[in-house]
Amino acid sequence: MTVDHIGYLSSDINKSIQAFEQIGYVQESEILIDNIPDDNNTIRNVYICFVRNDSTRVELVSPIDEKSDVFFTIRRQGEGPYHICYQVDNLEEQIQQLKKMGWMVLKRPAKAMAFDYSRVVFLFKRGVGMIELVEG
Ligand code: NI
Numbered sequence: 001m002t003v004d005h006i007g008y009l010s011s012d013i014n015k016s017i018q019a020f021e022q023i024g025y026v027q028e029s030e031i032l033i034d035n036i037p038d039d040n041n042t043i044r045n046v047y048i049c050f051v052r053n054d055s056t057r058v059e060l061v062s063p064i065d066e067k068s069d070v071f072f073t074i075r076r077q078g079e080g081p082y083h084i085c086y087q088v089d090n091l092e093e094q095i096q097q098l099k100k101m102g103w104m105v106l107k108r109p110a111k112a113m114a115f116d117y118s119r120v121v122f123l124f125k126r127g128v129g130m131i132e133l134v135e136g
Contacts, residue, residue: 001086005057009074009082013047013062025051038110044069048114085132
């Protein structure tokens with residue numbers, strides 16, 4: 001599986017963009033607002049912005065308010081990396097394979113606006129933590 005991006009928790013997306021730029025990253029997207037219910041009827045309520053350098057793409061994720069998906073995650077673990085996202089050709093196939101290895105699906109696959117509505121899924125396994133898969 002190829003790494004698509006590293007997901008990063010940020011308390012203040014503008015501050016994070018600036019700080020990443022200072023260490024050589026360039027902003028790759030506008031600041032996206034993800035506040036529309038997804039296929040699971042979850043509203044993430046987050047700001048998202050992609051920055052990249054020569055080798056790595058980082059997805060900055062920042063809470064819009066206290067109802068945000070990541071509000072308590074940031075409180076608990078602070079700012080920093082919180083998932084690695086891998087590109088896969090076939091989401092269902094990959095999920096089945098990972099399940100056989102003991103991975104647990106945290107949220108059912110859903111189209112993500114930050115990825116032009118490609119489907120993504122989050123999985124968890126002890127020893128690794130959370131990963132994300134993006135299809136295509
Ligand atoms: Ni991600």
